[in-house]
Amino acid sequence: MTEPPIIELRGVSKRFGPTYDAAARLTRSIASRMGSPPRNETVRAVDTVSMTIQRGEVVGLVGESGCGKSTIGRMVAGIMPPSEGQILFKGRDIARLSGRDGKDAKLKVQMIFQDPYASLNPRLRVADIVGEAPLTHGLVSRANFDTWLDAQLHRAGLDPSFKRRYPHQFSGGQRQRIGIARALAVQPEFLVCDEAVAALDVSIQAQILNLFMDLRRDLDLTYLFISHDLGVVEHLSDRVLIMYLGRIVEEAPTEEVFSHANHPYTRALLAEVPRIDARKHRFTAITGEIPSPLNPPAGCHFHPRCPHAMPRCAVDAPAFREIAPDHHSACHLNEVPA
Amino acid sequence: MNATVEVRNLRTHFFTRAGVVKAVDDVSFSVSGGQVLGLVGESGSGKTVTGFSIIGLVDPPGRIAGGSIWYQGQDLAKLSEREMRSLRGNRIAMIFQDPMMTLNPVLRIDTQMIETVLAHARVSREEARRRSRDALGMVGIPSPDERLRAYPHQFSGGMRQRVAIAIALLHNPDLLIADEPTTALDVTIQAQILAEVQKLAVEHGTALIWITHDLSVIAGLADQIAVMYAGRIVEFGDATTVLDRPLHPYTHGLIGSVPSRNKRGERLRQIPGMTPNLLSLPAGCAFRMRCAHADVACEAEPPVEPRDGRDLRCCHPMDQAA
Amino acid sequence: MSATIAREETPFRRFVSEFAASRLALLGLVVFVVIALLAIFASLIAPQNPYDLAQLDIMDGRLPPGSKSMVGYTYILGTDDQGRDMFSGMLYGLRISLAVGVGSALFAAVVGTSLGLLAAWLGGRADSAIMRLVDLQLSFPSILVALMILAMLGKGVMNVLLALVIVEWAYYARNVRATAMVERQREYIEAAECLALPRWRIMFRHLLPNCLPPLIVIATQQVARAIALEATLSFLGLGVPITEPSLGLLIANGYQYMLSGKYWISFYPGIALLVTIMSINLVGDQLRDVLNPRLQR
Numbered sequence: 001m002t003e004p005p006i007i008e009l010r011g012v013s014k015r016f017g018p019t020y021d022a023a024a025r026l027t028r029s030i031a032s033r034m035g036s037p038p039r040n041e042t043v044r045a046v047d048t049v050s051m052t053i054q055r056g057e058v059v060g061l062v063g064e065s066g067c068g069k070s071t072i073g074r075m076v077a078g079i080m081p082p083s084e085g086q087i088l089f090k091g092r093d094i095a096r097l098s099g100r101d102g103k104d105a106k107l108k109v110q111m112i113f114q115d116p117y118a119s120l121n122p123r124l125r126v127a128d129i130v131g132e133a134p135l136t137h138g139l140v141s142r143a144n145f146d147t148w149l150d151a152q153l154h155r156a157g158l159d160p161s162f163k164r165r166y167p168h169q170f171s172g173g174q175r176q177r178i179g180i181a182r183a184l185a186v187q188p189e190f191l192v193c194d195e196a197v198a199a200l201d202v203s204i205q206a207q208i209l210n211l212f213m214d215l216r217r218d219l220d221l222t223y224l225f226i227s228h229d230l231g232v233v234e235h236l237s238d239r240v241l242i243m244y245l246g247r248i249v250e251e252a253p254t255e256e257v258f259s260h261a262n263h264p265y266t267r268a269l270l271a272e273v274p275r276i277d278a279r280k281h282r283f284t285a286i287t288g289e290i291p292s293p294l295n296p297p298a299g300c301h302f303h304p305r306c307p308h309a310m311p312r313c314a315v316d317a318p319a320f321r322e323i324a325p326d327h328h329s330a331c332h333l334n335e336v337p338a
Numbered sequence: 339m340n341a342t343v344e345v346r347n348l349r350t351h352f353f354t355r356a357g358v359v360k361a362v363d364d365v366s367f368s369v370s371g372g373q374v375l376g377l378v379g380e381s382g383s384g385k386t387v388t389g390f391s392i393i394g395l396v397d398p399p400g401r402i403a404g405g406s407i408w409y410q411g412q413d414l415a416k417l418s419e420r421e422m423r424s425l426r427g428n429r430i431a432m433i434f435q436d437p438m439m440t441l442n443p444v445l446r447i448d449t450q451m452i453e454t455v456l457a458h459a460r461v462s463r464e465e466a467r468r469r470s471r472d473a474l475g476m477v478g479i480p481s482p483d484e485r486l487r488a489y490p491h492q493f494s495g496g497m498r499q500r501v502a503i504a505i506a507l508l509h510n511p512d513l514l515i516a517d518e519p520t521t522a523l524d525v526t527i528q529a530q531i532l533a534e535v536q537k538l539a540v541e542h543g544t545a546l547i548w549i550t551h552d553l554s555v556i557a558g559l560a561d562q563i564a565v566m567y568a569g570r571i572v573e574f575g576d577a578t579t580v581l582d583r584p585l586h587p588y589t590h591g592l593i594g595s596v597p598s599r600n601k602r603g604e605r606l607r608q609i610p611g612m613t614p615n616l617l618s619l620p621a622g623c624a625f626r627m628r629c630a631h632a633d634v635a636c637e638a639e640p641p642v643e644p645r646d647g648r649d650l651r652c653c654h655p656m657d658q659a660a
Numbered sequence: 661m662s663a664t665i666a667r668e669e670t671p672f673r674r675f676v677s678e679f680a681a682s683r684l685a686l687l688g689l690v691v692f693v694v695i696a697l698l699a700i701f702a703s704l705i706a707p708q709n710p711y712d713l714a715q716l717d718i719m720d721g722r723l724p725p726g727s728k729s730m731v732g733y734t735y736i737l738g739t740d741d742q743g744r745d746m747f748s749g750m751l752y753g754l755r756i757s758l759a760v761g762v763g764s765a766l767f768a769a770v771v772g773t774s775l776g777l778l779a780a781w782l783g784g785r786a787d788s789a790i791m792r793l794v795d796l797q798l799s800f801p802s803i804l805v806a807l808m809i810l811a812m813l814g815k816g817v818m819n820v821l822l823a824l825v826i827v828e829w830a831y832y833a834r835n836v837r838a839t840a841m842v843e844r845q846r847e848y849i850e851a852a853e854c855l856a857l858p859r860w861r862i863m864f865r866h867l868l869p870n871c872l873p874p875l876i877v878i879a880t881q882q883v884a885r886a887i888a889l890e891a892t893l894s895f896l897g898l899g900v901p902i903t904e905p906s907l908g909l910l911i912a913n914g915y916q917y918m919l920s921g922k923y924w925i926s927f928y929p930g931i932a933l934l935v936t937i938m939s940i941n942l943v944g945d946q947l948r949d950v951l952n953p954r955l956q957r
Binding site: 064065171172173174201202203204205206207209210213214228230231232234235236254255268269271272273274275276277278279280281282283284285286287289290292305 | 380381525528529536551578596
């Protein structure tokens with residue numbers, strides 16, 4: 001039998017809602033008895049998403065704000081549990097792993113965060129930020145700590161002599177390197193990069209992207225690369241998933257997505273990505289706002305903005321089906337006989 | 339061509355406890371009506387401070403330390419705060435990255451817009467309301483009558499930014515300064531805003547300065563591009579000239595590091611080093627620490643010189659490298 | 661790479677230099693330190709032990725400032741109705757006031773911070789229970805709660821301390837919870853969770869230190885509040901025993917003589933109280949400015 005995928009999501013959903021204490025429950029029940037039922041305050045941030053990621057792959061997850069891509073990243077990284085469905089690491093449900101197995105599985109999946117300022121504890125020195133977890137988990141001994149730390153910092157492109165400094169003494173790019181060193185220090189096999197270069201200056205972005213590519217080669221890493229920037233995703237990824245309002249609408253190998261995009265949303269995104277090769281022209285744009293995830297449109301979530309919307313799009317949610325080898329899309333247009 | 343605004347040798351410095359920060363250091367450019375100038379630079383390059391200097395919003399410890407900003411025969415750098423206030427929001431307007439810089443969270447949209455109209459125009463309240471409604475319609479806000487009665491928090495980020503743009507456009511300004519107004523917005527919304535602003539610039543002959551850190555955003559919008567680095571404009575010319583044949587190694591590096599300009603999956607061409615700290619700039623060319631072509635000549639400050647259809651501040655332009 | 665930072669700049673050093681930017685706050689700090697030193701070394705500085713009844717001479721009662729005592733030294737601030745040297749009485753009173761103020765603020769901080777952190781961390785029912793208790797606590801005027809407690813427990817320094825802790829902890833709990841709720845959403849906490857660090861470690865090493873800045877501000881304000889509250893309680897006769905007067909009790913003792921021209925018995929302790937609270941508030945105000953992330957310069 002072949003090796004199980006390194007990460008697999010099976011029908012994963014995540015709901016966020018306020019937790020009501022006794023007082024809030026009381027007021028809500030009074031309100032509903034008086035004839036004004038309380039509004040739905042539960043957001044379905046991720047709606048029955050399934051995906052598999054094979055060892056060594058780079059999978060790009062693309063979508064606009066509020067589409068649930070960061071929530072997926074956090075669930076994969078074990079920061080928050082799914083409301084429904086299972087997340088499997090190498091074929092084993094991480095929710096059922098406990099004790100040593102659970103901890104090991106957790107350490108094997110690490111995350112690189114978007115904000116290089118908020119993602120580092122401002123009160124710890126670089127040495128503590130990078131070294132705390134490995135020391136706690138016994139991955140490095142106190143005796144070897146100094147040489148080990150220098151090697152970790154060096155690998156992330158940081159000068160080891162900076163290890164006694166605090167995060168505020170570094171630029172955004174260097175901080176992101178500290179975050180990368182911290183994640184790599186626990187010897188992960190899988191990295192979730194959540195908009196990891198979005199907050200960086202353009203001239204620094206390329207440096208960090210190159211570091212990701214070097215690390216992938218040197219350490220045999222697998223990535224889930226979450227971004228709103230199609231250019232970055234196109235460059236790095238082997239396969240791309242497009243999300244809209246909690247659902248995956250299209251999935252295909254990178255070249256296929258960029259040459260034969262199927263879903264109208266994917267096509268709109270591709271058309272509107274700012275390109276450096278563009279020259280002065282008249283802009284046109286798809287209309288409409290991104291709906292609130294509190295109250296998503298029925299049927300296909302994209303139908304109010306879709307130029308090809310049909311009556312049934314407002315009623316039925318389209319199935320996610322294979323339209324070409326390895327190319328899946330969720331659009332009713334694909335069911336119309338040609 | 340008659341320029342709407344002409345900035346000459348502008349210097350805006352911040353006199354902090356840690357030293358003098360030359361946020362804008364000898365910057366010159368001009369924009370004409372109906373034209374779009376893309377002002378591009380990374381964090382700390384002085385692009386935002388340049389915009390704030392034009393509209394007179396530089397706060398202490400910063401101040402304009404030299405140079406002039408010519409608008410209709412008067413030097414904005416020398417105007418009093420009162421004179422500036424009569425121009426600001428009227429003839430010269432600005433939209434910010436965060437629309438809440440413009441909007442007051444506790445006032446309804448109509449109150450804010452009508453007050454803005456009445457601040458600079460002697461019209462009735464009904465007329466002011468009508469103009470407000472038209473402005474909302476112009477930036478693509480559906481059912482503007484209803485929207486006028488809403489509060490800012492009832493709008494999405496993209497809608498708020500549109501309202502801010504509508505407010506900026508109430509008096510058909512001669513000059514509109516846009517400071518990364520789409521950076522926090524999604525791609526599809528960004529495209530909408532770009533389309534609206536472009537339409538307005540063309541239809542009303544407004545001169546537009548679009549400040550951004552991302553060359554890609556303005557590649558399709560700008561007529562002219564000014565690239566800033568460490569408080570100075572290093573390259574300024576027609577968008578096609580600058581983007582197709584960049585001569586400054588920094589511009590060249592920026593364009594070259596864009597992923598789409600590289601072969602998929604291969605290492606990107608990168609600019610080494612970090613964005614410089616303005617408090618400890620090296621003498622001479624500020625980019626020389628990161629520049630592959632730098633030599634002793636770069637230790638003297640390069641002057642601005644015309645070259646191949648643009649203004650360039652570099653001793654070793656890319657067309658010279660052998 | 662060019663290293664631009666010559667000297668190692670720790671967050672603490674930066675904090676000190678920002679604090680020192682205000683002369684007024686520095687003055688407040690200096691005054692407070694002097695007051696604290698006076699209070700701590702009261703027994704060495706004071707010419708008389710005002711608690712030792714054997715040293716008091718009722719014949720010296722209510723002498724104006726500058727009078728000579730029977731044994732030869734000068735009552736520079738006069739005496740009270742017991743013949744106590746006001747200056748000595750104030751130093752000792754200051755000691756009690758400060759000890760009660762600082763001590764109660766400290767204990768309340770420990771109790772309130774622990775409960776607040778716990779509420780933020782556990783969420784759900786524990787959170788609701790703790791926060792409703794806080795609401796209940798804060799819905800009564802502090803003076804009323806303190807009076808009730810002292811009426812039950814009786815007078816005494818320790819009882820005042822206990823009453824003040826009970827009155828104050830809720831402020832810490834509410835503020836710490838609010839800060840911790842914000843901080844725990846931050847990515848560095850998520851990163852710590854991702855690194856499978858033990859929960860107690862995330863709470864005390866990552867969350868708590870980042871909740872401290874607002875806590876320090878509240879603590880200074882609460883010290884000032886506690887001193888004022890203790891003075892009020894003592895003034896009302898429910899605080900410290902009459903044999904060990906605090907500033908508040910000294911003021912109360914002289915109150916009845918105010919109108920008969922013997923102002924000093926109340927006046928000087930009043931000034932001492934005022935200066936103490938002012939100096940603490942000056943320090944607190946600057947701390948609030950320096951530690952407020954929204955006012956970063």
